[in-house]
Amino acid sequence: MIPATAVPRRRSLASRAVGEGSAVRRMDGVLLMAVGALCVLGTLLVWSSTRTWMSVEPTGLVKKHVLNLGIGAVLLSAVAMVEPHRLRAYAPVVYLIAMLALILVVTPVGTTVNGSHSWIMLGGGFAMQPSELAKPALVLLLGMLLAEPAEGTDRPRTLDLLLALAASGLTMALVMLQPDLGTTMVLSVITGGVLIFAGVRKRWIGVVAGAAVLGAGLVWSFGLLQPYQVARFTAFLNPASDPRGVGYNSTQALIAIGSGEVFGKGLFHGGQTTGRFVPEQHTDFIFTVAGEEFGFLGALTVIALLGVVLLRGLRIARYCEDRFSALVAAGIVCWFAFQMFINVGMTIGIMPITGLPLPFVSYGGTATFANMIGIGLLQAIHIKERSFAG
């Protein structure tokens, strides 16, 4: 389908990307600006949290982060330019590639970082985390499988449903093998969200939920969880039980954020950040830097910006004309909403500690790419809608 505003003359890729009537011009500006603001803030926070321990080159990691953001921006634009029906067609391929990558991880090709066997080293200091890419891949595949309702209803066909469950189950299983509990939870939330939006019968939802509980029970009883993962949950329930051990993270995170008070201590002036009291501060605990150095107002701004992203995503999802786009948009919103809530929640002591980065803010490579692809998908859907509306 060629958009009405499309120009028949062949144009260069650059011109198509940013020129008159290009994809970028037709994107959701508010969403784009919110994401951009989060990325800028994130870069500053990554800089602040890494400058003290990158003794050789204090800005080394920031530079890498900016490079990642640049690659992410390109991915975002590229995905945004693809039309949703093409995305739908590519979905199985994308999914298969993601699954292959996940399988590759559990083979000796994969590398263990921070107790999680979820990396593939690419050489030259670059690494890839396939479980991150599994998120948009699963969203696309679920959207594709459940987009076509059964005859005369708006519910998906049972076969499609079973396929969807199998696909998501396979993904989660592979991720769990690494093991990566956080990503597994994100994947399950994505699955649940898309199923609910696809109008699956309540009893199916019940069955799936029951299966999830049963699965969790099996995982627990077979001791598939690592001791540290169990400890994280116990520590969440009672942080004082082990203030030097697992509870240390959440205690230090609370101290850092709390000590920022209303106005914060100013960028680069956070004593807790400078002293590196919070572990993994440039990745999973990046929000503590915002809390300490930018204070309540700054931290609230970060949450507000994330809120803008989510609400714009919802708005895009809501006005979709086709089911595939709506399901994909809803899945992406569920993904970001859950990940944001878990990440910020764990730093302020209302969620257990799980290794999930804060979207657009945390330092990361593959995670940044995945997030940007997610935004790209939303923008692609938005562009399509606008062309209908226009």
Place this chain on the structure above:
Amino acid sequence: MNRMRTRFVVLHVLVLSLLAVLSVRLWQVQVVRGPEFVAVATETRTRDVVVPAIRGQILDSAGRPLVRNRTGLVVSIDRTRLDRMPDAGDAVLKKLAAVLGSTPESLRERIRSCGPGVARPCWTGSRYQPIPVDDAVTTREALQILERQEDFPGVTAEVQAVRDYPGKTHAAQVLGYLQPVTQQELERRQGLKASYSGVDLVGRDGLEEIYDQALRGKSGLRRVQVDRMGKVIGVEQQVAPITGDTLITSIDAKVQAIVEKALEGAMQRSPQADGAAGVVLDVRTGRVIAMASMPTYDPSVWIGGISENEYQRLLSDKSGRPLVSRAIKGTFAPGSTFKVTSVSAMVKDGYPLNGTYDCPGAFMVGSRPFHNFRGIGLGPMNLHTALVKSCDTIFYRAAYEMWLRDGGMKPKPKPKDPMAAMSRAYGFGKLTGIDIPGESPGRIPDRYWKKNLWAATRATNCIRAKKGYPEVKDGNRAAFLKQLAYENCLEGFQWRAGDAANFSIGQGDVLVTPLQLANAYAALVGDGKVRSPRIAWALVRPDGTKVKEIVPPVIGKLPIDETTRAYIKNALSQVPSDGTAAGAFGGWPMNLVSIGGKTGTAEVYGKADTAWFASFAPTTKPRFVVVVMVSQGGMGGSAAAPAVREIYEGMFGFGKDHAPAALTEPAKRLPVIKPDGTVNR
């Protein structure tokens, strides 16, 4: 699509409520509980390091250092960090021992806490403070430790001021020493806790203890930022320490050295001697110019922790307990040096000053004869000659007569006891109040004292009176002891005539310290006022500003008139030329510096005699009092007086070594410390 719309509304609400939950919780953490977390953050992020002030110096009256500071690179171990290591720090100690040329075992010994069953070396301070294990490391060794902190967690090397004693053993007991603060001291002394840095030391004994507050200065504070590994990453706040005051003493380092040399010589000359003490006082001011006690030791043994052997040696009888100053804590019978109080008492009691008194070979005190020295009768004489020739029987008679007038064995309700009263007026039997700790009051026995002693010892004496001394092998001695116990049991409370007679010549139960005797003589030959002697002269800031001048307070006045004092002084002036000290002062240039004094030879039961010589110079207008005591030295004239002569020789420059005069008169003015800290001599 309608159903889907509803679902979107639900998701919308869900997202909004998630955002709301986060915001509310954030408000609670950052705004409501913010101040609480700020406090916790400050606590986790900063460490307060108390920077000890440099301890003030102790100078002599000419501004020469008696105790100064040298900078030492001190290696300390933080035991709390070591204890947290899986191997309790064994690896670290092993590496450290290799650097310091020590053994891990000896390091381990130095950092263990002292306590019951733990022999030195051990750490007397708190286990939460860095424990110094070596205070004389080289720069290279320190750098090895500092540059490889990852290899030496819990070990630090820093420049610290370490006490230095240029005079080595000189005046060791006067100066005192430094030791880590014990927990009890911390709790007892107000203000110490706040200014205590964890590494600095507290003065023990001597001037270091008494003037600790002033010498200590005020510690500074450094609030440093640390990272989660405890590594210092910056300084948040800094208050510079204030160096302690410099203590200027009236001690003259040269005279002190001369006195110690003279005492050493005196002890060598008397084979049985087990200790000696010498005191030099400024007659007019009551300041101490020198004070020495033998045997002595080098106080630098305390620096950086003392070893068990060294510590036991300092405490043992075999080494003569060098920590104890015999000048203020040693109590001995004063012998004939005490007769100046007896003469004073006689005159005060109405005996004519210029009367003639018989000095027979023996005097019957009741039914028992009391003999002169060697039992020689010297015939009739005045009190002047009685002092010069040291006649005893004149004093026996006077004491006996006084005793009788007080009622003898049936004393009057308020006996006059003129001799005891006079000796107290001279300052005996009570503390002089000198500004170093550990002084002994000595003992002036009288009826009251005897009664108390009897009450305290009656039970044992009465048992002994019955059962005797079967464990004593010598039959005669056992019988003597049994008889003594019997008498003491029965009538030990009584102040008998013999007690009074013995008292009059400084024997029996009289005990004085060398300082008390010197102080009494200073009052006698000076202005008749008894002063509380002082070693400290002034406290000044390191830039020379005077903080406080210390003046020896007058604490009493001799109850005798000017004439009597002049008479006694006159008599004593003849002792070195014609009296009992003539032998020691043969050939002394009396025309240049005339010396007066009195010898004393006190008998000690079961031991050799205590030798005394109490002197002053010049006789016309006395400026110095010099007292020397040699415990178990023998005759005062031959054991103590030569040492006094040596001291005067050194002071006035008459020595065989032709050394220039060390001090011909006491320093009049404080040494001037210039603003840059140097001293104008």
